[in-house]
Amino acid sequence: MSKASAYGSVLALGAALGALPLATESNVLLNFLIFLLIVAVAATGWNLLGGYGGQFSFGHAAFFGTGAYGMAILQERAGLNAWAALPIAIALGAAVGRVIGVLAFRARLRGSYFALVTLAFAEVLRILANVLPMTGGAAGILIRLRIDPWHFQFADRRVFYWVALGFLVGALLLVRAMERCRFGAWLVAVRENEDAACALGVDTVAVKVAAITLSAAITAAAGCLYAQKFLYLDAAIAYGPWISVEALLAPVIGGAGTVFGPVLGALVLLGLGELTKAWIGTLTGGAVPGVDLVLFGVLLILCVAFAPRGILGLLSRLRFGLRWARS
Amino acid sequence: MGTLLTVENVTVRFGGLVAVDRASFTVAESTITGLIGPNGAGKTTLFAVVSGFLAPQQGRIVFAGADVTREPVHVRARRGIARTFQIVQPFAGLSVRENIAVGAYLRHRDRADALAEADRVACRVGLDRLLHLPAAALTVAGRKRLELARALATRPRLLLLDEVLAGLNPSELRDVLPIIRAIRDEGVTILMVEHVMQAVMSLCEHVHVLAQGRLLAQGTPAEIARDPRVIEAYLGHGAAQRLGSGASGHA
Ligand SMILES: Nc1ncnc2c1ncn2[C@@H]1O[C@H](COP(=O)(O)OP(=O)(O)OP(=O)(O)O)[C@@H](O)[C@H]1O
Ligand SMILES: [Mg+2]
Numbered sequence A: 001m002s003k004a005s006a007y008g009s010v011l012a013l014g015a016a017l018g019a020l021p022l023a024t025e026s027n028v029l030l031n032f033l034i035f036l037l038i039v040a041v042a043a044t045g046w047n048l049l050g051g052y053g054g055q056f057s058f059g060h061a062a063f064f065g066t067g068a069y070g071m072a073i074l075q076e077r078a079g080l081n082a083w084a085a086l087p088i089a090i091a092l093g094a095a096v097g098r099v100i101g102v103l104a105f106r107a108r109l110r111g112s113y114f115a116l117v118t119l120a121f122a123e124v125l126r127i128l129a130n131v132l133p134m135t136g137g138a139a140g141i142l143i144r145l146r147i148d149p150w151h152f153q154f155a156d157r158r159v160f161y162w163v164a165l166g167f168l169v170g171a172l173l174l175v176r177a178m179e180r181c182r183f184g185a186w187l188v189a190v191r192e193n194e195d196a197a198c199a200l201g202v203d204t205v206a207v208k209v210a211a212i213t214l215s216a217a218i219t220a221a222a223g224c225l226y227a228q229k230f231l232y233l234d235a236a237i238a239y240g241p242w243i244s245v246e247a248l249l250a251p252v253i254g255g256a257g258t259v260f261g262p263v264l265g266a267l268v269l270l271g272l273g274e275l276t277k278a279w280i281g282t283l284t285g286g287a288v289p290g291v292d293l294v295l296f297g298v299l300l301i302l303c304v305a306f307a308p309r310g311i312l313g314l315l316s317r318l319r320f321g322l323r324w325a326r327s
Numbered sequence B: 001m002g003t004l005l006t007v008e009n010v011t012v013r014f015g016g017l018v019a020v021d022r023a024s025f026t027v028a029e030s031t032i033t034g035l036i037g038p039n040g041a042g043k044t045t046l047f048a049v050v051s052g053f054l055a056p057q058q059g060r061i062v063f064a065g066a067d068v069t070r071e072p073v074h075v076r077a078r079r080g081i082a083r084t085f086q087i088v089q090p091f092a093g094l095s096v097r098e099n100i101a102v103g104a105y106l107r108h109r110d111r112a113d114a115l116a117e118a119d120r121v122a123c124r125v126g127l128d129r130l131l132h133l134p135a136a137a138l139t140v141a142g143r144k145r146l147e148l149a150r151a152l153a154t155r156p157r158l159l160l161l162d163e164v165l166a167g168l169n170p171s172e173l174r175d176v177l178p179i180i181r182a183i184r185d186e187g188v189t190i191l192m193v194e195h196v197m198q199a200v201m202s203l204c205e206h207v208h209v210l211a212q213g214r215l216l217a218q219g220t221p222a223e224i225a226r227d228p229r230v231i232e233a234y235l236g237h238g239a240a241q242r243l244g245s246g247a248s249g250h251a
Helices: A003-023 A025-053 A060-075 A084-106 A109-130 A158-181 A184-192 A192-197 A203-228 A243-253 A261-284 A290-304 A310-326 B043-051 B073-079 B094-103 B111-125 B140-153 B170-185 B197-203 B221-226 B227-233 B237-251
Strands: B002-015 B019-030 B030-037 B059-061 B081-083 B158-162 B189-193 B206-211 B214-219
Touching: A003 A025, A003 A158, A003 A290, A025 A184, A025 A203, A025 A261, A025 B111, A060 A084, A060 A109, A060 A203, A060 A243, A084 A109, A084 A203, A109 A243, A109 B094, A158 A184, A158 A203, A158 B043, A184 A192, A184 A203, A184 B094, A184 B111, A184 B158, A192 B073, A203 B170, A243 A261, A243 A290, A243 A310, A243 B019, A261 A290, A310 B158, B002 B043, B002 B189, B002 B197, B019 B059, B019 B189, B019 B197, B019 B206, B019 B214, B030 B043, B030 B197, B043 B081, B043 B189, B073 B081, B081 B140, B081 B197, B081 B214, B094 B111, B111 B227, B140 B158, B140 B170, B170 B189, B197 B221, B206 B221, B206 B227, B214 B221, B214 B227, B221 B227
Parallel strands: B030 B189, B030 B206, B081 B158, B158 B189
Antiparallel strands: B002 B019, B002 B059, B206 B214
């Protein structure tokens, strides 16, 4: 792939998504799209480590929550401006990633052991956030309503949408750049075969630690967006398993280890989730809690059975098959 | 001609099994040295010790004057020790070109440089027509070449080849032997484990024989082929004598 098409495709997606709010005034739709962008950013973070590096985390909530709480606490307890808090909150998320990475990868944890350790870290953070006074304990923490771009709060939902889109495009460009540099080649080599990689001079532990740090930073940025969008957090929201699950499922369904997989996956996941909720709602005359989780489970099973490399993997296989059939 | 690699008194145990037993030998710079021996002799284990995948219970590895016994694999690779795997370990999901590029990135930070180096190396080992194939689609012979190409792309000083010729048919063998010789002619030192005796005879300047973890004999290929201890190690106790009397009986 040429350099122009590699980066151009990301920018084209950004432009297309950027035009959406011009076509609709619907607040319901805009809210859905903003939430979609936040999940897509978190999933892009997961994808860097899981999709490219082959290290499956069950605990990306640890990074999402740290970004979100960082944003809230730095503003409300330390009196920082929101834009000043943003890079610090992202750095805090990255630091949590680095600590988990150093501990887990130095100890040579792989596969399900690594996944369980990340899950354990996220759960510990959730429990701590639920009791510590700094995080507001079980009552949660509110970010004061100060609608002003200076405070990262916007009167117009569309502006927030565009800011969130900027985050997503930035994350996707970062992943694309990584794909095309030495670090990216080393990371993929680690995924494919660690022994072969280190025989070729790859410091596999250092590569994995760098990957989880970057991955955590991106997912923490998604947490920051979440905090500024909803202006309220509690432990179950920020560090809850929901975001670990969605950050993992979106890339797996869309196509792990591809730039656009997490975005497509988030769209399918959340889109079908909303449709199912609405459909069940009209059937039963009320909301059925947890029905989207059932759907996620079904999607995952379908994916593992029929599209182990996600929707994008399936598409490229079909295209390859068609070309092969024609020739 | 200096010594590039010194293996000193190396012992490796797996539980009760002594896979390598106080092995000592040296490899001279810019030579092709053979390491032969019956199945299970400990050849692959010894390669794992030299490249850093296994820590020996005893002994030292000295490479280009530096004691590398405690160094991790990737540091030794940076010093210039490259190995191939007897059981091939391709990056199955990547193309041939991407596989080789991972090796080339060791000496090239820039992507364009690494890819160009990968293309050059692929040309040398005869993989240039298969560059865009996924590694998983290669034949056994192709995968062996890929092992060689990846190791070569790291620009090694010492190349450890673990049975890269096994499973090749005679015409493939004819193609690969000159490639290996050309690598040596560029100044790369090669230590090769090989069961294909024809190749050992034609390539190696010096051969070490390992049997049951111990170094049994060493010398030129011709000396080794005549050594009764070596014949016994391969064919069993008393074989040298039987062969000798059999040969005279037919004469
Ligand atoms: N990881 C391991 N754990 C236990 N035993 C091992 C291990 N690796 C090798 N061995 C044993 O050590 C001995 C030496 O094995 P090694 O693979 O080094 O032999 P080799 O000379 O390479 O043989 P071949 O010619 O068949 O490749 C064998 O008896 C083998 O079963
Ligand atoms: Mg072997």
